[in-house]
Amino acid sequence: MKGRTPFTLYGLLAVMAALAAVASFSGVATTVLLVNLLVFAALAYSINFITGMTGYVSFGHVVFMAIGSYSLAVLVSTYSTSPFEGIALGALLGGLFALGIGAVTLRFRGVYFAIASLVLALAGYNLVLQFPQFGPGGELIFYIPFQPLTVFFAIWGIVVAEIVLTFFVNRGKVGLGIRAIKDEEDAAAAAGVNPMKLKLYVYMLSGLFAGAAGAVFAWSTFGVNASSAFDLTFSLQMLAMILIGGMGTSTGPLLGASIVYLLYYELLTYPRLQGGQFLVVGAAVIVIALFVPDGIVGIIRRKYPSLKPVIE
Amino acid sequence: MPAVEVSNLSKSFGGVQALRGVSLSLGESEVLGLIGPNGSGKSTLLNVIAGVQKPTSGTVKLGGRAISGMRPDAIVKLGVAKTYQIPKPFASMSVRENVAVAALYGRRLRSVGPALEEADRTLAIVGMGDRSDLAAGSLTAQEKKRLELAKAIATGAKVLLLDEVFAGLSSEELRDSIALFRKMHEELRFSALVVEHVMRAVLNVSEGVVVLEEGRVIAAGSPDQIVHDERVVQAYLGSKGVGT
Ligand SMILES: Nc1ncnc2c1ncn2[C@@H]1O[C@H](COP(=O)(O)OP(=O)(O)OP(=O)(O)O)[C@@H](O)[C@H]1O
Ligand SMILES: [Mg+2]
Numbered sequence: 001m002k003g004r005t006p007f008t009l010y011g012l013l014a015v016m017a018a019l020a021a022v023a024s025f026s027g028v029a030t031t032v033l034l035v036n037l038l039v040f041a042a043l044a045y046s047i048n049f050i051t052g053m054t055g056y057v058s059f060g061h062v063v064f065m066a067i068g069s070y071s072l073a074v075l076v077s078t079y080s081t082s083p084f085e086g087i088a089l090g091a092l093l094g095g096l097f098a099l100g101i102g103a104v105t106l107r108f109r110g111v112y113f114a115i116a117s118l119v120l121a122l123a124g125y126n127l128v129l130q131f132p133q134f135g136p137g138g139e140l141i142f143y144i145p146f147q148p149l150t151v152f153f154a155i156w157g158i159v160v161a162e163i164v165l166t167f168f169v170n171r172g173k174v175g176l177g178i179r180a181i182k183d184e185e186d187a188a189a190a191a192g193v194n195p196m197k198l199k200l201y202v203y204m205l206s207g208l209f210a211g212a213a214g215a216v217f218a219w220s221t222f223g224v225n226a227s228s229a230f231d232l233t234f235s236l237q238m239l240a241m242i243l244i245g246g247m248g249t250s251t252g253p254l255l256g257a258s259i260v261y262l263l264y265y266e267l268l269t270y271p272r273l274q275g276g277q278f279l280v281v282g283a284a285v286i287v288i289a290l291f292v293p294d295g296i297v298g299i300i301r302r303k304y305p306s307l308k309p310v311i312e
Numbered sequence: 313m314p315a316v317e318v319s320n321l322s323k324s325f326g327g328v329q330a331l332r333g334v335s336l337s338l339g340e341s342e343v344l345g346l347i348g349p350n351g352s353g354k355s356t357l358l359n360v361i362a363g364v365q366k367p368t369s370g371t372v373k374l375g376g377r378a379i380s381g382m383r384p385d386a387i388v389k390l391g392v393a394k395t396y397q398i399p400k401p402f403a404s405m406s407v408r409e410n411v412a413v414a415a416l417y418g419r420r421l422r423s424v425g426p427a428l429e430e431a432d433r434t435l436a437i438v439g440m441g442d443r444s445d446l447a448a449g450s451l452t453a454q455e456k457k458r459l460e461l462a463k464a465i466a467t468g469a470k471v472l473l474l475d476e477v478f479a480g481l482s483s484e485e486l487r488d489s490i491a492l493f494r495k496m497h498e499e500l501r502f503s504a505l506v507v508e509h510v511m512r513a514v515l516n517v518s519e520g521v522v523v524l525e526e527g528r529v530i531a532a533g534s535p536d537q538i539v540h541d542e543r544v545v546q547a548y549l550g551s552k553g554v555g556t
Contacts, residue, residue, distance in 0.1 A: 023507055135339040173416055180402045182412045187400035190364060192417030192467055 001130035044211035044241040045162035049206035052248040060121030066229040068214025087260035094211020104201040125230035246297025278309025321370035330356040332527040345514035348524035362394040393469035398470035403449030418467025478513040
């Protein structure tokens, strides 16, 4: 565990470097596709911090994404700041809300936490509609120059930060404690782990990065509106991504995000298949949940143990 | 000063009074056996001392300092560790990692490396060195019990609360385990409260015995006094006597 060469990290960073090269030297359409893909990856890494690592299912995770989207949209549309300030505020508020919410809801075990997080997302949606600051019907639109490459590097930086953090959290003291909590929370406490402290820490990271990703999402779509910002389908997709890729791992979210994104938005968008994406992704999730609970990373780990250091 | 001083401790679960004003004291390096019929409150007493459950009333002091009501992880860091009667290993993690968690957090180590080394030392002491890399979930019931013991020791605790770690062993295994326990006690000089049904284990490892019945202490004394105590023989040992 200690002193092992971090092949996984090098590999992931190499993939990220390749994506940066492709985005820089190809057309706008490709760059936009990669922005969308990385927004998904950023969200997958974000939910991975809480659900992947601890097993606490954050069904309403979209709420943190929405916090980020509105942070950026309000700053840019009302106060004409740069989008980067919007991302910073989205991350800050995402992290703070996660701390505040988690201090209460992380005390609930299992399905109660999942339901509490779902209720919060619904409450958030209705709350946004009450305040004129968030626009009529919760819709804010802004007009700023179209800069796909700038947006790309914003979300790219976020994903790189998530990859590095995931990797080192998993390897270190917090990672070992978190895995113990995931397996047997009471016994972890009886061994000296403070479960609340560790869960809050990863939930805070989770909220922070979902906020940042949500802000970039608003930037890339030049606005935000309540029904899509709080769309629970996003929560489900995030969960599908880490399930398919491999919960808690540092490779899984990027793998899962690529698969779900490409299936959902690129391959299956022919008119004949409208709605079919749900079926395909849903079926994939069920098969994986039934037969390989640790996702694609789990399959590779079992079939090719020698690849372990490269994919974990 | 005693290591642990329990005063007038009570605990109820809804209508069930599991502990009714239990008092006892455990000296430095003392090994105290805790016996009693099923449901007499032995596990509950350990859970309350360890902070896993909150007392309804009464206090627990560690070296003179009140610890009742504190979180279990805080109590472990002060030096009190318990094992679970029904083992609760971190099933997906290796045996070594299981013990490393206890060393890392119980001893407040900074990083994983030293915790793994501590885990290796502890596993060697309890004779599980050859099991290090197995997933804890795949161990046999007996090995899981021993892993519980390894985790408790790895926290660096000076006070061990052991819940039936000798249960279910064959005669030879029991002999080995008792020898192992004595050797560990010799080396580490911990205090221990040892819950046990196996009389041979209780009589062999403990200097004193406390008997619980329906949440009350009905007798306390040396093993020899206890096996001849009229009330104990009636309440607990029944007509079977103290054979094994
Ligand atoms: N979490 C709980 N909720 C409700 N009742 C409980 C709980 N834990 C224990 N009890 C009850 O408290 C009483 C004491 O239980 P405890 O487990 O402490 O007994 P014990 O002496 O350890 O028994 P055994 O020898 O069977 O392990 C029993 O009546 C039990 O049913
Ligand atoms: Mg018991």
